[in-house]
Amino acid sequence: MRPNNLENYWMPFTSNRDFKADPRMIASAKGMYYKSSDGRQIMDGTAGLWCVNAGHAHPKIVEAVTKAVQTLDYAPGFNFGHDGAFELSNRLAQIFPENINHFFFTNSGSEAVDSALKIALAYHRCRGKGTKTRLIGRERGYHGVGFGGISVGGLVKNRMYFGSLLNGVDHMRHTHNPDLNGFSRGEVEHGYELAEDLERIVALHDASNIAAVIVEPVAGSTGVLPPPKGYLKRLREICDAHDILLIFDEVITAFGRLGCATASDYFDVEPDIITFAKGLTSGVVPMGGVGVKDEIYQTMLDNADAPIELFHGYTYSGHPLATAAALASLDAYVEDGMFENVNNLSEHWADCAHALKGLEHVTDIRTIGLVAGIELASRPGAVGARAYDVMKAAWEKGLMVRVTGDVLAFSPPLIINKQEIEQLFETTADVLRKVL
Numbered sequence: 001m002r003p004n005n006l007e008n009y010w011m012p013f014t015s016n017r018d019f020k021a022d023p024r025m026i027a028s029a030k031g032m033y034y035k036s037s038d039g040r041q042i043m044d045g046t047a048g049l050w051c052v053n054a055g056h057a058h059p060k061i062v063e064a065v066t067k068a069v070q071t072l073d074y075a076p077g078f079n080f081g082h083d084g085a086f087e088l089s090n091r092l093a094q095i096f097p098e099n100i101n102h103f104f105f106t107n108s109g110s111e112a113v114d115s116a117l118k119i120a121l122a123y124h125r126c127r128g129k130g131t132k133t134r135l136i137g138r139e140r141g142y143h144g145v146g147f148g149g150i151s152v153g154g155l156v157k158n159r160m161y162f163g164s165l166l167n168g169v170d171h172m173r174h175t176h177n178p179d180l181n182g183f184s185r186g187e188v189e190h191g192y193e194l195a196e197d198l199e200r201i202v203a204l205h206d207a208s209n210i211a212a213v214i215v216e217p218v219a220g221s222t223g224v225l226p227p228p229k230g231y232l233k234r235l236r237e238i239c240d241a242h243d244i245l246l247i248f249d250e251v252i253t254a255f256g257r258l259g260c261a262t263a264s265d266y267f268d269v270e271p272d273i274i275t276f277a278k279g280l281t282s283g284v285v286p287m288g289g290v291g292v293k294d295e296i297y298q299t300m301l302d303n304a305d306a307p308i309e310l311f312h313g314y315t316y317s318g319h320p321l322a323t324a325a326a327l328a329s330l331d332a333y334v335e336d337g338m339f340e341n342v343n344n345l346s347e348h349w350a351d352c353a354h355a356l357k358g359l360e361h362v363t364d365i366r367t368i369g370l371v372a373g374i375e376l377a378s379r380p381g382a383v384g385a386r387a388y389d390v391m392k393a394a395w396e397k398g399l400m401v402r403v404t405g406d407v408l409a410f411s412p413p414l415i416i417n418k419q420e421i422e423q424l425f426e427t428t429a430d431v432l433r434k435v436l
């Protein structure tokens, strides 16, 4: 076969120069493993990009999508409907928090976030509180790459190249404190009081100008930061006190990553809006969405000043292939007991991850659910270089690792077993012993 010219494809979030000099090509995938184009088996330590929760090529999902494409390849979502989108919304209402029963569909997490921010603004305006327009995010937050998402997000590189972003945005302080919370399992002990930073922002701008606060319940892309104990509950209280919407960005936490349908369930805190994507379809067809509490939906329907209550939507909102993949994924999670598997294995997962403490360069390890972040000391003047080399060496040894800065982030498919967990961290340890 004629090898492809690698130049034409502009790869996302990738050093194109480095990759094209030394490509890592994936040919196929099944269950916990990829096969590289040179025929090697590679364990998926990251569920792709935190999305292939049911494992690769799950027969139920493959069958559902195959059937869907043969039956209804596309249906417009504006002014027309199809059963899949309604059925999926019914199913999500059953597993999402009690008051979150209305769902808007997108194609990605980024679009879910931008949709949620727009819904928050439109909702306040609709109820006669049109001055509530400010959006509050958090330092180190990741909410995708749309202009809304990077504006409320707090990762410098994702913001600094793209101009002045949305105006009227402010950020709370991040919760990372390795001196006090180093080598943590689950929620961290210290940092509850950082929720009060929202009060500082309210005092500065006045609540009458603030629409919503958005946070990841567990910050993922910045390098796995579980929240401090009680922090999310306190954010909820402050939002309630000031009539501010609380948005949980659950793009990585929903659909079993913490052993529950949502992180809201895991932490027992109910937000007003939840954004989700990834595990919804187990990554098989792109899809995301926004779940809103009844009061938001009802207010918009009762008070909208035009027949169309929300002037927002995508050509592919509720795409039939995506809804088929999502329904089959939700079935697979239940029938194969995948969330239970996470709960049964999360202690062993944490034990194996924390066994890497003491290896050279390892400065912190953080675990929660089926997630682990292993932080490495940065090489002087070259933040991220060491973890990047670990990622490349792990690929050679048959393990896919995700890196963000100098943190190795692990989030395997929820079908992983005990031996595979051991293998994953043993391989990582081997690599860490070799990478200088």
Ligand SMILES: Cc1ncc(COP(=O)(O)O)c(C=O)c1O
Binding pocket: 107, 108, 109, 110, 111, 113, 142, 143, 144, 145, 216, 220, 221, 249, 250, 251, 252, 277, 278, 288
């Ligand atoms: C918390 C969070 N929000 C939003 C996104 C963006 O999702 P997508 O890449 O599907 O646009 C991500 C992606 O990793 C995420 O982790």
